[in-house]
Amino acid sequence: MSPPAVAGGGTVIRRTSYGIPHVLADDYRGVGQGLGYAFAEDNACVMAEIVVTLAAERSRWFGPDGVAGDLHYQRLNQSGVVERNLAGVSRQARDLVRGYVAGFNRYLAENGLPEACERWARPITEIDVWRRVHQVAGLTGGEGFQEQLVSAQPPGAPITAPARGEAERPGSNGIALGRQSTAAGTGMVLGNPHFDWDDTWRFYQHHLTIPGELNVSGAGLYGLPLVNIGHNDRLGWTHTASEAQTVTLSKLTLVPGDPTSYVVDGKAHRMIAEQVTAGGTTRTLYRTPDGPVVEDDLALQWTDTTAFVLRDANHGNLRVVDQWLAIARARSVPELHNALVRHQALPWVNTLASDSTGTAYYGDVQVVPHVTDDQRARCAADVPIGLVVLDGSRSDCGWGADPDAVTPGRLGPSRLPALIRRDHVSNFNDSPWLANPAAPLTGYPSIVGDVGTERSPRTRVGLDMIGTNDFSLSTLESAMLRNRNxxxxxxxxxxxxxxxxxxxxxxxxxxxxxxxxxxxxxxxxxxxxxxxxxxxxxxxxxxxxxxxxxxxxxxxxxxxxxxxxxxxxxxxxxxxxxxxxxxxxxxxxxxxxxxxxxxxxxxxxxxxxxxxxxxxxxxxxFNVISVPGPPRPGETQEIPHGTSFVMAVELTRNGPRMSSLLVYGQSADPASPHHTDQARLYAKKQWVKGEFTEREISRNADLSVHRLR
The missing domain is CATH 1.10.1400.10 (Aminohydrolase, alpha-helical knob region)
Structure with a gap:
C-alpha cells in the first residue's frame, strides 16, 4: 500500500492507538513540522518549561530555587557556544529543527497558549531547540555540575559551594540478539532506558517517514526532533548509559598570592573572568581555555594554592542530531558501525543493535576524552572524587590526539570497544568487558571502563536472563516484565x-x-x-x-x-x-x-x-523502578526514575515486528487521555503492538489523520 500523497511540501500526521503520531512528509523540514505540531498538541507546557529554563528565565516563573540554573544557562548563552557550533551541522539537521519549530508554533497559533502555562509559554525559536540538543549532549557533563560551576569563587568570597549530590544517573538495559539466540533465526533488540520520570526528561514515541529517504520509528527525549531509540525496516537499536567518563578535571596550581592566576610549565596565566547576570543575581565566574572552574565543599575546594577546572568532551556537541539521523538511515549492522565511526558524536551512551540478517552489535563508539592509561599514570592528581583528575600544571597532561578522531582531543574510534556476534550482546550500565561473556572485551583505555571487576546484580540477572534462550518476540516481552529480583x-x-x-x-x-x-x-x-x-x-x-x-x-x-x-x-x-x-x-x-x-x-x-x-x-x-528505601517519616514516595520507554523488536526479512510501552504515556498533561493510558496497560503487563507499514497504520482502529498544508 502506498503512502498518502504529500506533494507540494505538505505533511500528514496520522495518530494510532495511544496517541502515537506517524508523520509523513517529502523532506526533513516537513517531518520536523509534523513532529513539532504533534508534540505541541501533547506537551506544549513541558516544552515551554524547557525553553524558559534554557533561556535562563526559570527563577522568574518558578521561584528563586532556579537562580543557580539561570546563572549556568546564561553563562552558556552569552558564550555563544550553540550559535558557534551550528556551522558543523548538516542542512538536513537544520531543516529538521526549522520544521520542528514551525510545526510547534503553528499549533500554538491555531490553538492558543495552553492555560496552564500561558504566563511563560511563547513561540519557540531554532536556537531554543539547539540549546535543548546541547543540554542533552552534556547531560553527564556540565549539566550535572551546575551549582558547583556557578558557586566557584576565589578564597574569601561569601558564596559557599555545595557538595555534589548523588542523583539517579541515566541508565538502561539493552540486549541485541543474533540469529543463534532467536527461535526464528532473526535479529531482535530489547531497549529499556531508565530515565527520570520528571516531565522534562521523558521520552516521546513517534514515527517519521520521508519516502525513499527516512523511515524510522521509536522514541526520543522531549524537545528533540528525532528518534533516539528505535528501528527502521531492517535495523533496530537501543542505547545504554556508558561507563566511559565524558569529563575530566584539571587540578590547577595557583600563583602565590593570586588565586585567579595559575601556572602551566612554570609560566603564569590569568583566568578568564566572566560577569554573568541572571535571576536578579550578578556573579563573576572564572574559566581557563580548557573549561570553567568548578568547586564543591569537599574534594574540589578552591584554596589559595589549588583550583579545579571541568573539561567536558560534549561541550559544543550539536552533531548528535546528524549522528542519530545517520543511525536511523542505516539498514544493517555494518552500516550502523560506519555511521558511528563517521560522525563519532554520540554522547555518553553505548549502542546495541541487530539487523534482519541476525547480526548483533555492541559498540561504545562515542565522545570520550583522549586520556590514555599511560597519561593517567603520569598525570593523575590524588583527589578522591571518582573522576579522572589530571595535573593542570603540565601541558603534557592535557588531552591527546588520535588521527581517526572526528573531533580533536577525543579518543579515536579504533581505540573504543565494539563487538559483532551471531548470538547476543548486552549492556546494563557496567563497562564493556562482558558485552558477551564468551568474548570479553579488553584492551581499551580505562577511562572507558574497567575490566575484571564485580558486575552489578542487575548485570548478573540480565546475563542470566539471556542464558542460552531461543527468544521469540513474546518470550522477550515476558522476560522484560517478569520482575525477577x-x-x-x-x-x-x-x-x-x-x-x-x-x-x-x-x-x-x-x-x-x-x-x-x-x-x-x-x-x-x-x-x-x-x-x-x-x-x-x-x-x-x-x-x-x-x-x-x-x-x-x-x-x-x-x-x-x-x-x-x-x-x-x-x-x-x-x-x-x-x-x-x-x-x-x-x-x-x-x-x-x-x-x-x-x-x-x-x-x-x-x-x-x-x-x-x-x-x-x-x-x-531488570525492570527498574527506582523508588528508594527505607522510608523516612513524612516522606511521600514518588517514582523518580526507571523504566520509561520499552521496545522489543524483531527484524525479519519481511519487515519489523515491534511491541512497546511508554509507561507514563505520550502526554505529561493530566487532562490528556494519553497521560495514564499506557500506565494502565503496563500495570496489566500488556503491550502496544507496533504499526510500521502503511497497511498496519491504515488498519488501526483508532486512526486519525491531520494534514498540514
Whole structure:
C-alpha cells in the first residue's frame, strides 16, 4: 500500500492507538513540522518549561530555587557556544529543527497558549531547540555540575559551594540478539532506558517517514526532533548509559598570592573572568581555555594554592542530531558501525543493535576524552572524587590526539570497544568487558571502563536472563516484565531462616528489635517486583538490601571471582552480624516512618493512582523502578526514575515486528487521555503492538489523520 500523497511540501500526521503520531512528509523540514505540531498538541507546557529554563528565565516563573540554573544557562548563552557550533551541522539537521519549530508554533497559533502555562509559554525559536540538543549532549557533563560551576569563587568570597549530590544517573538495559539466540533465526533488540520520570526528561514515541529517504520509528527525549531509540525496516537499536567518563578535571596550581592566576610549565596565566547576570543575581565566574572552574565543599575546594577546572568532551556537541539521523538511515549492522565511526558524536551512551540478517552489535563508539592509561599514570592528581583528575600544571597532561578522531582531543574510534556476534550482546550500565561473556572485551583505555571487576546484580540477572534462550518476540516481552529480583532469589530463604531462628535482633544502636512481623512478610513474599497482595515484603526487602551496603557488612557468602563473573558473588550471608543489624535497622526505620513492614508494593509505587510494578537495580532487578528505601517519616514516595520507554523488536526479512510501552504515556498533561493510558496497560503487563507499514497504520482502529498544508 502506498503512502498518502504529500506533494507540494505538505505533511500528514496520522495518530494510532495511544496517541502515537506517524508523520509523513517529502523532506526533513516537513517531518520536523509534523513532529513539532504533534508534540505541541501533547506537551506544549513541558516544552515551554524547557525553553524558559534554557533561556535562563526559570527563577522568574518558578521561584528563586532556579537562580543557580539561570546563572549556568546564561553563562552558556552569552558564550555563544550553540550559535558557534551550528556551522558543523548538516542542512538536513537544520531543516529538521526549522520544521520542528514551525510545526510547534503553528499549533500554538491555531490553538492558543495552553492555560496552564500561558504566563511563560511563547513561540519557540531554532536556537531554543539547539540549546535543548546541547543540554542533552552534556547531560553527564556540565549539566550535572551546575551549582558547583556557578558557586566557584576565589578564597574569601561569601558564596559557599555545595557538595555534589548523588542523583539517579541515566541508565538502561539493552540486549541485541543474533540469529543463534532467536527461535526464528532473526535479529531482535530489547531497549529499556531508565530515565527520570520528571516531565522534562521523558521520552516521546513517534514515527517519521520521508519516502525513499527516512523511515524510522521509536522514541526520543522531549524537545528533540528525532528518534533516539528505535528501528527502521531492517535495523533496530537501543542505547545504554556508558561507563566511559565524558569529563575530566584539571587540578590547577595557583600563583602565590593570586588565586585567579595559575601556572602551566612554570609560566603564569590569568583566568578568564566572566560577569554573568541572571535571576536578579550578578556573579563573576572564572574559566581557563580548557573549561570553567568548578568547586564543591569537599574534594574540589578552591584554596589559595589549588583550583579545579571541568573539561567536558560534549561541550559544543550539536552533531548528535546528524549522528542519530545517520543511525536511523542505516539498514544493517555494518552500516550502523560506519555511521558511528563517521560522525563519532554520540554522547555518553553505548549502542546495541541487530539487523534482519541476525547480526548483533555492541559498540561504545562515542565522545570520550583522549586520556590514555599511560597519561593517567603520569598525570593523575590524588583527589578522591571518582573522576579522572589530571595535573593542570603540565601541558603534557592535557588531552591527546588520535588521527581517526572526528573531533580533536577525543579518543579515536579504533581505540573504543565494539563487538559483532551471531548470538547476543548486552549492556546494563557496567563497562564493556562482558558485552558477551564468551568474548570479553579488553584492551581499551580505562577511562572507558574497567575490566575484571564485580558486575552489578542487575548485570548478573540480565546475563542470566539471556542464558542460552531461543527468544521469540513474546518470550522477550515476558522476560522484560517478569520482575525477577536476583538478591531475593539468592538470599530470601536464608534470611527467613535466620530471622525465624532469631526473632529478636540487635540494631545498630544496640537496642533489641522484634523482627517477627518482617520475617513473616518475607516468608510469604514470592521474591519478585510484581504488585498485588503477594507483593507484601517486596519493599521491606528493598530497604533491607539497601542497608546491607554499609561498610563492614559481608553480604555475600561466595565472593566475586573474576574467573566466574556472571555467577559471583552469590548467596546472601545471613549469618553475618552486619546483615543481621541491617535487618533490625530496617524494622526500626519502618516503625519510625509509620509504615507497615508488609506494606504492598502497590502503596509505594504508583503513578497517578496506577500501581507500577518493578524494583531497584541494586536489588538485582531488570525492570527498574527506582523508588528508594527505607522510608523516612513524612516522606511521600514518588517514582523518580526507571523504566520509561520499552521496545522489543524483531527484524525479519519481511519487515519489523515491534511491541512497546511508554509507561507514563505520550502526554505529561493530566487532562490528556494519553497521560495514564499506557500506565494502565503496563500495570496489566500488556503491550502496544507496533504499526510500521502503511497497511498496519491504515488498519488501526483508532486512526486519525491531520494534514498540514
Amino acid at each position: 536476583l538478591t531475593a532469589e539468592q538470599g530470601r530463604a536464608a534470611v527467613v531462616e535466620m530471622c525465624r531462628a532469631n526473632p529478636t535482633l540487635p540494631a545498630g544502636d544496640g537496642r533489641p528489635v522484634d523482627v517477627r512481623a518482617a520475617c513473616s512478610a518475607l516468608a510469604a513474599w514470592p521474591g519478585t517486583g510484581d504488585t498485588g497482595e503477594t507483593s507484601r515484603g517486596a519493599y521491606f526487602w528493598r530497604s533491607f538490601i539497601t542497608l546491607t551496603g554499609r561498610p563492614g557488612t559481608k553480604l555475600w557468602q561466595v565472593p566475586f571471582d573474576p574467573a566466574d563473573p556472571v555467577h559471583t558473588p552469590r548467596g546472601v550471608n545471613a549469618a553475618d552480624p552486619g546483615v543481621q543489624r541491617a535487618f533490625a535497622d530496617t524494622v526500626q526505620a519502618f516503625a519510625a516512618a509509620g509504615v507497615a513492614v508488609d506494606v504492598p508494593l502497590d502503596a509505594v509505587q504508583r503513578y497517578e493512582g496506577v500501581p507500577i510494578h518493578g524494583c531497584r537495580g541494586p536489588e538485582g532487578c
